[in-house]
């Protein structure tokens with residue numbers, strides 16, 4: 049059984065402020081468009097959807113007037129210790145590059161879906177049908193993102209192609225591609241978020257905002273006790289929201305202040 | 306018209322007409338399954354009941370089930386060739402054929418199960434040594450080869466084929482080296498039965514399936530091996546009995562059947578000791594550590610507590626007692642019922658490990674879903690059973706599968 053934690057000098061990550069997120073779904077749309085996700089032919093069954101980034105609705109389950117909701121965008125959390133990686137029989141997914149983004153090689157994936165069984169966050173999606181773009185729409189495809197055929201698993205990669213751009217740009221400008229400034233590289237969802245709820249950067253770099261935010265007592269990670277060590281943090285001042293970040297037994301208290 | 310010259314020496318078989326009529330029924334089911342396979346390959350897995358929530362479904366449950374039930378082949382082979390349990394001589398051929406059917410059937414279903422069947426060989430080309438599934442891919446394929454090698458001498462012993470000198474010698478030589486293959490087969494089978502269990506046990510983010518490790522393996526690795534060897538021999542014996550009922554002829558002596566029952570019962574008892582310990586450690590250790598209570602991991606009828614109770618008591622402890630106690634074991638109908646129950650218990654185990662593991666919501670704001678297989682999953686599964694019936698029918702009619710048949714039917 050391989051339960052390893054790989055350490056990287058750079059660790060790209062997000063902090064998503066759930067008190068700011070309005071659940072507008074702009075991030076989802078941005079993700080679909082940026083990553084060449086074909087529009088579904090029939091979207092009536094959500095369990096066949098292809099939503100690398102999904103916005104969940106959380107509720108405190110209290111009756112009015114105490115009722116409160118929160119929205120939780122969930123990309124692939126790029127776990128520090130991903131369960132999806134060691135299970136893949138053909139190394140189609142791996143966590144081996146500086147930055148700590150969990151890769152997904154479509155051309156190698158055999159579609160066994162073992163990684164989907166392993167991911168507790170449902171962050172992986174299977175191509176149940178051939179992707180079809182309505183006529184004319186293929187002109188809007190992002191040229192640097194490959195399209196995926198039926199029968200393989202795919203997931204959010206933190207818009208890895210944008211990382212490549214940023215590195216190339218830094219090289220051309222004579223800067224160190226391993227020391228990007230904050231804002232040189234951000235995924236499409238973060239760029240699109242109208243409320244600024246999503247913050248992106250290097251979790252290891254004290255100069256990046258995410259570094260500080262992730263250390264806040266209001267920051268938490270999904271299912272912390274499973275020990276998958278996600279590189280996506282959530283942030284909320286509401287205790288009940290933090291509480292829904294993990295399964296808590298009755299006698300247990302939630303982190304934060 | 307008769308095919309009598311092809312029958313094993315000195316035995317009686319039904320008329321060719323009747324045999325062909327029976328095969329027609331079998332073929333009807335097979336054709337249905339082949340059609341389903343065509344639908345799955347051409348239309349994609351969307352035609353099944355699987356979805357983003359249920360990455361695995363009936364195909365995997367069926368595969369795990371037949372592979373466990375097919376364990377009679379490796380375990381009987383191990384006991385006969387290596388431990389020298391002589392009584393098993395009279396059923397070992399059948400055990401090998403059933404093993405062959407179960408494994409080849411499972412591989413056929415697997416070609417439907419993966420999203421990219423043409424890339425199935427990537428498992429050998431880009432293997433991930435850390436993945437339990439890689440181990441499964443390697444061991445199952447290799448063991449399939451071993452089973453084929455074990456099946457060949459049985460085919461060569463067909464009356465006509467055996468008259469050809471070369472084939473006769475070949476069959477003989479195969480027999481001589483059989484203990485070696487039995488050993489290799491036992492080793493391979495041991496590993497992949499284990500890795501199938503390990504596949505679930507390593508899902509550390511799925512508290513329903515996750516188990517602690519013993520060396521590099523989670524202990525589901527060992528539980529799967531034990532439960533498979535507990536159900537396999539009993540299943541082989543049940544198939545022999547079913548064949549007797551269908552053909553109206555005695556094929557294996559009851560003492561051999563009781564011996565198989567005893568093996569099943571003993572292995573089941575050993576398995577249950579560990580399974581009870583495992584369940585206790587899981588309920589009091591892994592679940593609370595994941596912030597879950599025992600009740601939270603069960604839901605409705607499809608994933609209810611009744612499954613756990615059935616698996617561990619009704620189809621576990623109860624048949625174990627019946628099989629261990631010689632008086633009940635030696636009563637035919639009790640023996641058959643008990644072995645059937647063991648098989649059901651193991652299938653429940655494979656079902657919950659697969660479906661319940663995936664259905665159980667791990668994020669607190671997620672919910673339970675129920676998985677319902679579609680016809681496109683049932684049809685190929687039934688077709689594999691028909692495929693088994695076809696091979697068994699041909700083997701029974703034309704090959705000397707049962708050494709005791711002649712003696713038992715002299716009247």
Ligand code: SF4
Pocket residue numbers: 123124125126127130131132133150166167168169170171172203276
């Ligand atoms: S969120 Fe899921 S898919 Fe993403 S790295 Fe973690 S386990 Fe893998």
Ligand code: SF4
Pocket residue numbers: 135136137138139140141156157158159160161162163164200201
């Ligand atoms: S579905 Fe693809 S990426 Fe996932 S485990 Fe199987 S081969 Fe690996």
